Amino acid sequence: xxxxxxxxxxxxxxxxxxxxxxxxxxxxxxxxxxxxxxxxxxxxxxxxxxxxxxxxxxxxxxxxxxxxxxxxxxxxxxxxxxxxxxxxxxxxxxxxxxxxxxxxxxxxxxxxxxxxxxxxxxxxxxxxxxxxxxxxxxxxxxxxxxxxxxxxxxxxxxxxxxxx
Amino acid sequence: xxxxxxxxxxxxxxxxxxxxxxxxxxxxxxxxxxxxxxxxxxxxxxxxxxxxxxxxxxxxxxxxxxxxxxxxxxxxxxxxxxxxxxxxxxxxxxxxxxxxxxxxxxxxxxxxxxxxxxxxxxxxxxxxxxxxxxxxxxxxxxxxxxxxxxxxxxxxxxxxx
Numbered sequence: 001x002x003x004x005x006x007x008x009x010x011x012x013x014x015x016x017x018x019x020x021x022x023x024x025x026x027x028x029x030x031x032x033x034x035x036x037x038x039x040x041x042x043x044x045x046x047x048x049x050x051x052x053x054x055x056x057x058x059x060x061x062x063x064x065x066x067x068x069x070x071x072x073x074x075x076x077x078x079x080x081x082x083x084x085x086x087x088x089x090x091x092x093x094x095x096x097x098x099x100x101x102x103x104x105x106x107x108x109x110x111x112x113x114x115x116x117x118x119x120x121x122x123x124x125x126x127x128x129x130x131x132x133x134x135x136x137x138x139x140x141x142x143x144x145x146x147x148x149x150x151x152x153x154x155x156x157x158x159x160x161x162x163x164x
Numbered sequence: 165x166x167x168x169x170x171x172x173x174x175x176x177x178x179x180x181x182x183x184x185x186x187x188x189x190x191x192x193x194x195x196x197x198x199x200x201x202x203x204x205x206x207x208x209x210x211x212x213x214x215x216x217x218x219x220x221x222x223x224x225x226x227x228x229x230x231x232x233x234x235x236x237x238x239x240x241x242x243x244x245x246x247x248x249x250x251x252x253x254x255x256x257x258x259x260x261x262x263x264x265x266x267x268x269x270x271x272x273x274x275x276x277x278x279x280x281x282x283x284x285x286x287x288x289x290x291x292x293x294x295x296x297x298x299x300x301x302x303x304x305x306x307x308x309x310x311x312x313x314x315x316x317x318x319x320x321x322x323x324x325x
Contacts, residue, residue: 021318
């Protein structure tokens with residue numbers, strides 16, 4: 001297996017802060033996608049290939065580097081997780097799941113909500129393994145794969161489950 | 165649905181205990197892609213003040229050197245009727261012996277040292293030799309139950325590795 005070797009910085013190094021306080025982040029293709037605290041119903045992504053750059057969405061500077069944001073319908077609750085990979089991302093709200101697909105151009109990402117009802121009911125209550133994402137909703141445990149949600153806890157497990 | 169085997173190594177809590185050759189209980193460990201890494205208590209991590217009062221932390225493993233990226237609340241010191249607390253992010257070596265700190269971050273005045281002060285979310289991702297980290301903590305504002313309010317602390321930033 002090819003490995004990446006990191007060099008431990010000597011001494012102390014400053015964490016370069018960004019001006020977008022966030023509750024979560026994920027790598028999606030060549031972007032870093034954030035869940036900003038300023039609007040918990042939205043996601044915001046960096047310039048392409050540059051996770052240090054977050055120009056204001058809608059500006060020419062943002063369009064040049066394909067940075068942007070997406071606001072989701074509040075009726076599905078807060079954004080609670082982003083499961084990204086090299087091709088797309090699943091954006092979880094409390095009661096919905098949307099797929100973010102890279103389309104380039106001014107739009108950059110296309111967001112399609114394919115599940116309304118089951119979502120990730122708390123921050124980061126999901127785990128991604130390859131193209132499968134396991135998550136916890138207010139109803140129990142589920143897996144999403146190929147834009148379809150499977151109830152993996154249906155029956156014995158979910159009956160013993162109490163959302164916390 | 166496709167048929168994929170997920171490798172949880174020798175942790176087999178779903179198989180009955182009798183003649184189970186795997187581990188049923190796994191304490192003080194964090195799952196990593198090639199096995200398990202050791203988890204240590206907050207007192208092991210934080211060398212600054214008020215070590216024993218670190219109420220919450222979240223640990224992630226990163227890189228093949230198995231470094232630990234840790235978000236934690238520390239530097240809790242008395243201030244007036246309450247305390248001040250920092251939400252910090254640190255980078256630690258695999259054996260937790262050395263600290264190449266990513267520090268800074270935010271401070272807040274909190275009401276008590278209880279576990280109600282907690283890191284509620286900590287995400288780490290990588291892109292192009294940069295690790296990006298977002299930590300979020302919630303603290304209680306007052307020692308009196310009637311005056312409770314949630315104070316949020318946030319640490320978002322990146323570092324080159």
